[in-house]
Amino acid sequence: MEIKLKDTFFAPRQAMNIAVTIPSAIKRCEETGRIDAFKLQWKPGSTLPQPHVFWDSDVAKVMEGMAYTAASSPEIAQRLDKLVDLVISAQQKDGYLNTHFTVTETDKRWRELFYKHELYCAGHLTEAAVAHYNATGDKKFLNAIRRYCDYICDVFGPDGKQGYPGHEEIELALVKLYRATGDEKYLRQAKLFIDRRGTSPNYFVTEEKQPEIVLPMFQAHKPVREQTKAVGHAVRALYLYSGMADVAEATGDQELLAACERLFDDLAQNKMFITGGVGSRQIGECIGGAGEQVSERSYAESCAAMALVLFTSRMLKITGKSKYADVMERALYNCAISGLSLSGDRFFYANLHACHRGMECQGHVATERQKWYECSCCPTSYCRFLPQLGNFCFRTGADYLAIDIPAAARIKGDNYEVEIASNYPYSGKVTVRVVRGGNFELKVRIPGWCDKYTLPTTGNLKEAYWTLKKDFADGESFDFDFKMPVETVFTSIPSLASQAALCRGPLVYCVELPLTSEISPFELILTPESTFETFPMDELVPGCVGIRFTAKRLRKPDTLYSTQCARLTDISAVAIPYAFWQNREKTEMTIFMPFYQVR
């Protein structure tokens, strides 16, 4: 099965990943010592940089991305091969493979799971090894990682240490390893890690002597099957839920799947930003409570939005329910991409949902894209995330093709070849052409944001999918038109009462104005009389559509507090897709604007 994206939104990012994002991530990993760390030369007193607990994961994620793209780039393929050899060279006799604990804190192996990212790094190495094997057919990395995971299964097996990761990730990685090798041991270990989590007495509290630990932060406050609220560290949570979904799928565990659905529902119905961002709290990088999505204080880590895509794409695949596609799409076109600059080499770690000139930066929250972060999970996540975009848009099998997101693409299977022509996400007009026919089921999702649409006269509507199963002839084509008006979107989030965001299709728009502008985006007021028109903004991004709208302007008071309120004046303004903000000069930005519900 081969998926080739040809759209203007995702495809250029994939090309940029190969040309810029991956090479620059390799460079940063070299410069910071992350790659040389695998030479294991650091010693106390050494002038070399000391390997950090999460460094291996950064290199592993870049390698995973390199594996996905190796077929299109001989340079990347060669470089990856060398990196694989280097990483393998760091493996210990017993199979252990972790730069930090091999050269520093050598007495701490498996002893501070709650915070030290040890199993997390193992998980990312495993994902990289599986990707490398799938891409090359070469088993050298896979076999090395199997040895490592065999060792992990020994240490943490049913009769071993009863621990589980403080930062989830290895659960889903072990399921990948099981799928790549067919060895059920890895699946059993993934299930063990998941089912142990949060049981009493708590491993972190008792074995690792952390009486003060805030267990919900680690999703370890109760067994995962009993959890109903999405809580704690956002990326940890979403990696866990993804692993739970994988185990549920592989074992047919309906109870575990039901827990996944409950946790998704809580997240999607109460705690998600309009952009698919997750994480309302900077402290602890936490999901936060229901309705706590404060625009100016959004954390909404890029990794968390990408992880939401990982989780929802799994749930979509397992259940076929369109609610997962709706949230996946929301994240894909907005917060999961907004963290990456159009140039491919600058990043937001946290994604603000409102930004003004007075805001101070703190920690991972920046008002301008950064070249790198010391904690570089987000930049390296993009390396592996972008190549998978096609897999999120389409579910493919020998006898079916589900088009969840109708981005322009060519999909070549054993039994069919299909071409999707569209300007999605900027237009809802979509033509699906069967280039090479065959007997299969074709499904096209009616997006959750879409109220009005026209479908081909053939086919059936099954829930949110237009469905047609038949022996397709070569050249048959099907036209869809998902009407894409500009919508004003309201929210139950208390801090955004009587405010509205402009959305069009799957895109969330924002207003950004340069710091030099006399007008602030925070002075714009929407009313029921506001009108909207779309126009091409190719100079921002080829293919991009902007929104010009009429609004009122309410000048902000001259003083911090004032009994004087300015008079409204008429104004027109431009909104651009949120995903593209802060790619020009430094700006102020807002997604939501006050909306006067008065006629």
Next chain:
Amino acid sequence: MEIKLKDTFFAPRQAMNIAVTIPSAIKRCEETGRIDAFKLQWKPGSTLPQPHVFWDSDVAKVMEGMAYTAASSPEIAQRLDKLVDLVISAQQKDGYLNTHFTVTETDKRWRELFYKHELYCAGHLTEAAVAHYNATGDKKFLNAIRRYCDYICDVFGPDGKQGYPGHEEIELALVKLYRATGDEKYLRQAKLFIDRRGTSPNYFVTEEKQPEIVLPMFQAHKPVREQTKAVGHAVRALYLYSGMADVAEATGDQELLAACERLFDDLAQNKMFITGGVGSRQIGECIGGAGEQVSERSYAESCAAMALVLFTSRMLKITGKSKYADVMERALYNCAISGLSLSGDRFFYANLHACHRGMECQGHVATERQKWYECSCCPTSYCRFLPQLGNFCFRTGADYLAIDIPAAARIKGDNYEVEIASNYPYSGKVTVRVVRGGNFELKVRIPGWCDKYTLPTTGNLKEAYWTLKKDFADGESFDFDFKMPVETVFTSIPSLASQAALCRGPLVYCVELPLTSEISPFELILTPESTFETFPMDELVPGCVGIRFTAKRLRKPDTLYSTQCARLTDISAVAIPYAFWQNREKTEMTIFMPFYQVR
């Protein structure tokens, strides 16, 4: 000079302080081991609680409050005397007096100033000792603390360690000690601490080896005289500025005073909450940037609002400028009191400016008042803050009386006795009666919030003060009427664009509704047609005035995001003074509401 408050806002809090707040603080200090810590019995392996770096300050602040109130309570006076003996018993031969560093980290004395609160605790002990001496005339505590401060002056004198506190406080305390003893050494040391701060090479970076330290957090990024922006930890900043003001006053240092004014202006014009709260960021308890006052994420530590009163009352005293009185009054009637329950024994550490049912609590941010905090600076600050309220309302001297805040009170001086009759802050009608006449200058401030007022026909208006200097006869009285309509107050804070708060006189109002209410405060919309009427709310607080107002209700959407917007309906609602929120059942609360500027 004797000031006796008789109003319904402050005076009951003072009585409650003696009856409840101080006794309960003593109890908590006992229960937690803070008082027994002065017995110095803790040892490694001991089952006793280990003295924390800031514990001494908690006990010292309660003792300071006890000293201020000892005259009205024999129990407090007796208890204080015993506490003084206990504290003195912990003093070392060299004068050193700190429970933490005497029994734990004994090798760290004066070595981690940047973070370990050592000089901060010394400052609070000094303030307590001066208060004890002033209250009792007994020098035992004062002399012990002099020995401690003499030792500090030796260690940190001109030729000694070039360090300064990581948490400011001792600067202002040393000026108090100078005033109590007349020994200029203490003033010189205060000035030294202030002028060393932020000089290069930086002491924390080089001497204490903190290359990663965020210096603005500690106001140590540049010399204080060159600082123009109020930055960093809010309480640290305001204690520093207070000490700077004290030194400027005592030495006539105009450059230092100018720095204080610049820092005040930045804070008051850009970074203060409408309630006089300071601190927009929970991380680092920081002031935050200009316009970062996000209601739902306000930190606005109670101690910071009290510290703003300490700073502005000093600046007012030195300069006589009413802008300081305006901000002082704003803090006094709102955020500096909101942290204390009406029952006197429950506290907010952080003061939220909006609170809804979905909000999670984290760290010091609570949605319900707490009995105590492990870091208990705020509860203990109230013990010493409340007795000083009269000193913030009035500036008194042998030949002058400035009424900055016309709370009902009796002020007895050597040359005059004055009675202020008012229902301030609920009414602007004020009568100042000279009970016992004499030759002095009487000044009455025209509050900054007041646009319309009537003054006595005699007297002159000098800037914002009605002024009359003469030989007053017994019984002369002067009537003032500061009109106090309900005002809608707007702000330039971006997150509050097109929103308004209801204020009346110095009081900021909020809407709070119980969690059981079908209506949420976040559904209320103000319009230019909104009408306001005041009514007595004695059942909430005797004397209290509520505001009943008409508004629109905009039901929040049923789902997190929705293209559907409800229709406005008419509603009437009640606002109460912000200072009194969350004293009944658990509620949702907001100060600002969307305001539709449409006619």
